[in-house]
Amino acid sequence: MDGMVGPAAPLDIPVHVALRTRDVGEARAFCQKLFYGPLQVTPVGDCSGFAFFGDVVMLGPVTVGEISYGSDVHVNIADLETAYHVLAPITGTLRSRHRGTTVLADQTRAAVYRPIGAIDLDWPGDCRLLSVKIERAALERELDAALDQRIVSPLLLGESFDLVDGPGRTWAALVRLLHAELCAEDGLAREPRMAARWRDMVVSGLALTVEHPYGDEPAGLQGPRRPRTVKRALDAMHAEPWRQFTATELAAVAGVGVRVLQESFRQHVGQSPLAYLKRLRLDGVHAELSRSDPWQVNVSEVAYRWGFTHLGRFAGAYRNRYGISPSQTLRERR
Incomplete structure (x- = not known):
């Protein structure tokens, strides 16, 4: 087994999938397949304007999608288990409830989700957003390597971060650019070596952007430094x-x-x-x-x-x- 090719190699090849539909069931199946199985989408009120749009790129442990529904919907997702997730609205305001905390996400603030805890979303028809899924092991490994110390899994991340100033602005711009480049047929990011580097920047950038208890003053959860x-x-x-x-x-x-x-x-x-x-x-x-x-x-x-x-x-x-x-x-x- 020593000489076999590891599983990571093919995951640097980007995959692009898009869907436009007025069928609620088709939209739900698309999101379940590309993001999470235990996801439910329920139209709220008049759904005659329902017009789902999903434009998703997958690159190894990172999945980025531009998502909108066209009419008001309620989205419920059970425990993510295998991933951390960020929702960053491009237009409109999303009302998010996760682990007892309510966040109003808009163009100035992103919502962050841990692997454990159901997610409840009031998603207006005018809300179009970037949905960013990062596999749990990838983010935890990045933070573990960056800090060179024992961490608690799942990570105790903050429930939101600023998209206007500081690292959040840079990270969101990087994600938008990655999505646009991978959607294009001739973008530089479609070169496997460049794609891998871009993928790593998205993962490491989130580790440096979102709040966690592993700063200069540990919050009692930080393990001893590893030799x-x-x-x-x-x-x-x-x-x-x-x-x-x-x-x-x-x-x-x-x-x-x-x-x-x-x-x-x-x-x-x-x-x-x-x-x-x-x-x-x-x-x-x-x-x-x-x-x-x-x-x-x-x-x-x-x-x-x-x-x-x-x-x-x-x-x-x-x-x-x-x-x-x-x-x-x-x-x-x-």
């Missing part, structure tokens, strides 16, 4: 999560003995190196199944790509972590 030995092992696992690492190999990468590395991981990560690697792989499989078409992939090939060679043990571990089977996760994308 370089632990960081080296983590970097190796994130670079090649499908590789069949042994504890001895990871200790060699870290430059310490096996017992020292295991003790350091228990102290600074909260679990053993191989337990961390297993969780990393499971999260990778879950994210890929959650965004894949059931008729294009099967569970076993995704599991093998992420380094699972014993499908029975993999299925049991997956169910223990997510509460459902891998095949159920894939079927929910229909």
Whole structure:
């Protein structure tokens, strides 16, 4: 398995999908397929003007869509689970409720959503917005690497940020440009190397823009700084999560003995190196199944790509972590 091509390589190829429709069910299915399965769209009042427009680009762990409905709708989404999300209106005002907090998002302020907690949206017909989905593992890995310290998952992000001044303005402009370039057939962002760099800027830019408790003054949730030995092992696992690492190999990468590395991981990560690697792989499989078409992939090939060679043990571990089977996760994308 060491020499196999990792799952990240094809994800740098951008995908562009668009839809215009007056059919509510068709619009709902489009959003469920490209964003989240547990999403419901309910027209409010007179829906004769319903005219959905969705123009979505997907680039690895980042999905950006320009979305509007043309008439007032109510949108409800259960726990996102696998992603963080930002809604940034281009026109109109969106009323958002998430985890007990109400946010009025407009051209001056974006709404932010964590993986846990239902989302309730009052979406007026005049509201057109950028919907930005970033896979949970990608944002958490970026913040973890930037801070070089233990973080709490899911991230305790602020519920909104400013789009007029500061980093929020820059991040929103970057997202708009990325979306426009990927929608164009001949844009520079369609070159895989450029696309990958742009993708990384969107992820790292959000980590630097949104509020979180990992600033200069920790809010009691910040773990101890991780030593370089632990960081080296983590970097190796994130670079090649499908590789069949042994504890001895990871200790060699870290430059310490096996017992020292295991003790350091228990102290600074909260679990053993191989337990961390297993969780990393499971999260990778879950994210890929959650965004894949059931008729294009099967569970076993995704599991093998992420380094699972014993499908029975993999299925049991997956169910223990997510509460459902891998095949159920894939079927929910229909």
